[in-house]
Amino acid sequence: MRALRTLAIAGLLASGLAQAAPIFNDDFDANGLGLNEVPAGWTVSGGTVDIIGSPGFYDLIPGSGRYIDLDGSTGSAGLLSTSFSLAAGTTYLAEFDLAGNFRNSNAESVTVNFGTASLTASLPIETGWTAYTLYFTPSASGSYSLSFQNAGGDNIGMLLDNVSIAAVPEPGTLAMLLAGLGMIGLIARRRGRA
Ligand SMILES: [Ca+2]
Ligand SMILES: [Ca+2]
Numbered sequence: 421m422r423a424l425r426t427l428a429i430a431g432l433l434a435s436g437l438a439q440a441a442p443i444f445n446d447d448f449d450a451n452g453l454g455l456n457e458v459p460a461g462w463t464v465s466g467g468t469v470d471i472i473g474s475p476g477f478y479d480l481i482p483g484s485g486r487y488i489d490l491d492g493s494t495g496s497a498g499l500l501s502t503s504f505s506l507a508a509g510t511t512y513l514a515e516f517d518l519a520g521n522f523r524n525s526n527a528e529s530v531t532v533n534f535g536t537a538s539l540t541a542s543l544p545i546e547t548g549w550t551a552y553t554l555y556f557t558p559s560a561s562g563s564y565s566l567s568f569q570n571a572g573g574d575n576i577g578m579l580l581d582n583v584s585i586a587a588v589p590e591p592g593t594l595a596m597l598l599a600g601l602g603m604i605g606l607i608a609r610r611r612g613r614a
């Protein structure tokens with residue numbers, strides 16, 4: 421009985437978490453390779469970025485398909501950004517991988533903004549893919565952007581791959597789920613006693 425109940429709880433929790441539906445996903449692999457390119461679904465302003473990788477085009481981290489060099493080849497790192505329609509009160513999770521520049525030891529930093537949330541990442545030269553997360557809960561529904569800005573402009577920037585955004589289940593939803601499970605447990609126990 422206890423095992424069954426545990427299974428039921430696990431099932432309900434899994435279905436609750438499955439509601440974390442991805443609304444955006446990009447591994448950049450569908451793009452053509454090139455210097456000073458704009459990846460599909462993104463805009464680049466105030467400078468440039470490069471699309472590099474497999475096969476054999478500045479493929480600095482083999483096995484990653486295509487990815488972004490956040491400082492293009494025009495002496496000015498561009499602001500790479502994309503925007504989404506997001507709902508008030510929903511929490512969204514942005515996930516992405518950044519890596520060092522793999523070419524020179526100049527200090528690098530990338531500022532990431534997601535709605536009003538932001539972080540700055542600084543990775544040394546040969547640091548492989550490193551996962552980052554940013555949570556944002558808009559107070560009003562509307563269009564919000566996710567953007568990446570490499571500092572400096574020496575044509576060698578940090579690398580970006582595997583960007584995704586998903587709506588995460590509200591804590592309230594999980595709390596209600598757990599309260600519901602408590603009720604089921606109570607009823608089951610009463611039935612058992614009767
Ligand atoms: Ca990729
Ligand atoms: Ca470059």
Ligand SMILES: [Ca+2]
Nearest residue numbers: 572574576577
């Ligand atoms: Ca640089």
